[in-house]
Amino acid sequence: MKKKLKILIANRGEIAVRIIRAAKILGMQTVAVYSEADKNSLHVAMADEAVEIGAASAGDSYLNIRAILAAAEISHADAIHPGYGFLSENAHFARLVEEVGLIFIGPTSQTIEEMGDKEQARQLMASAGVPIVPGSADFFESAEIGLREAERIGYPVMLKSVAGGGGKGMRLVSQAADFQQLFELAQSEIKNAVGDGRMYLEKLIIHPRHIEVQVLGDGQGKAIALGERDCTIQRHHQKVIEEAPSTKIDPETRQEMLTVAVHAAEQQQYRSAGTYEFLYQGPGQFYFMEMNTRIQVEHAISEEITGVDLVGAQLTQAAGGGLPEVARDNQGRVAIEARVVAQTAGKINFLHLPGGLGIRVETAIYPGYVVPPNYDAMILKIIATGPNRVTALQRLREAIGETVITGLKTNLDLLIQILNHPDFTTNENATDIDWLDSILDAEEEK
Incomplete structure (x- = not known):
């Protein structure tokens, strides 16, 4: 590391706390930004400085590019870490950060733009030799074109948004008779969210697992892979439980996934942390879905099995350092992460967090903290x-x-239900990306 940076964190919650901790270990100063709803948040208390940037709504605060850049200017920050969500994959924001002379802790704006366009990303991955799911030749904005493409590809198909993510703008279409209605629903959903109505199609891969490869690139053509994560347990396309490494894929396919991910990152001259996401259907059968050009929510399990501080590696690289060495003494370890979600907003009256051997907790909540309704749950x-x-x-x-956790409703009971379910606890391929939805939907019908 060549210099100590002053880092502005353009985010909130547990990822902001995580970045602040990594920066403090490296001796870097931190600047928190916060909305009116977050003035009593943990990341505000932990940072060296804090700047209020707007009202409670994300559009007025954490998505307010002008306010964030102004906060960086008045605090004399050297770099901006976007975390995940909000502006983390916004190429326009990254470009503006670069243009005002600050360091954007992530890939270049061009890379974000390329990989954020799902169809362009597919084409780039195909040119790099990465297997891709059969799909439409180009994006489209009319149901008529989409219907023709679906007939060519063959049902069932997944209708997806070019600018989507987290399940938004996505529908499963099983037959031609349903296409028009599902297209209108998906396109309306994503237009309301991000204003981009471009859609594309992918052939539905039956009963796949969701496997992703964590990479770090130096931006000059060298990259490393830090293992893979199995993110198959999902509810409505939202990840619930992740583990690393996957115990459900064969060693040969694992090595092939890691190899193609590193090759693609080096071809792109990828910089900082990124994740290649794949659908795995069986030995030798895996297909590229998308690339996330940011740190992931589930990065901690990769850190646990490799011994690499991924956020610290991002900060070190931004300060002029190189790629980290991957620890060898952690080989054979397994790490599993559960996401605890607030199902209602409100004040946390009592809080007891777990500890003990092999337990790590990432959070920004505390007794008395009021969970606002404005952000991710x-x-x-x-x-x-x-x-x-x-x-x-x-x-x-x-x-x-x-x-x-008392004072609000959470999904703790659901997490226990999953962890005790024989389909999940066995080492057989009893689960796929639709497994959790199917068992919960079946229970609701009883």
Whole structure:
């Protein structure tokens, strides 16, 4: 690391706290930004400085580019870390950060733009030799064109938004008769969210697992992979439980995934942390879905199995340092993460967080904290690590069972239900990306 930077964190919640901790370890100063709703937040208290940037709504604060750049100017920040969500994959924001002479802690604005356009990303990955799901030749904005493409590809197909993410603008279409209605619903949803109505199609891969590869690139043609994560357990396309490494894929396919991800990152001259997401259908059968050009929510489990501080590596690289060495003494370890979600907003009256061997907690909540209704509902991540999957699972069960949050409703009971379900606990391929939805929907119908 060549110099100590002053980092402005253009985010909130647990990821802002995580970045502040990494910066403090490296001796870097931090600047928090916050909305009116977050004036009593933990990241504000932990940072060296804090600047209020707007009203409670994200559009007036954490998505307010002008306010964030003004905060960077008045605090004399050297760099901006966007975290995840909000502006983290906004190419326009990254470009403006670069143009005002600040360091954007992430990939270049050009890379964000290329990988944020799903169809362009598919074409780039195909040219780099990465397997891609059969799909439409180009994006489209009319149902008529989409219908023709669906007939060519063959049903069932996944209708997706070019600018989408987190399940927005996505629908499964099983037959031609449903296409028009589902197209209008998906396009309206994504237009309301981001104002971009471009859509594309992918052939539906039956009963896949969701596997992603974590990479770090130096921006000059060298990259490393920090293993893979299995993010198959999802509810309505939102990840619920993730683990690393995946115990459900074969070693040969794992190595091939890691190899193609590193090759693609080096071809792109990728800079900072990024994730290649794949659908895995069986030995030798995996297909590129998308690339996330940011740090992921689930980055902690990769850190646990590799010994690499991913956020610290981002900050070190931004300060002029190189890529980290991957620890060898953690080989064979398994890390599993559960996302705790607030299902209602409100004040946390009592809070007890777990601890013990192999337990890591990432959060920004505390007793008396008021969870606002304005932002993402995830309030806590519990990570359990062990020498094998059985031990990691048992530690995670105990940790979740020990967690107490009163004053609002959470998904803690659901997490215990998943962790005790025989489909999940066995080492067989009983789960896929639709598994959780199917068992919960079946229960609701009873």
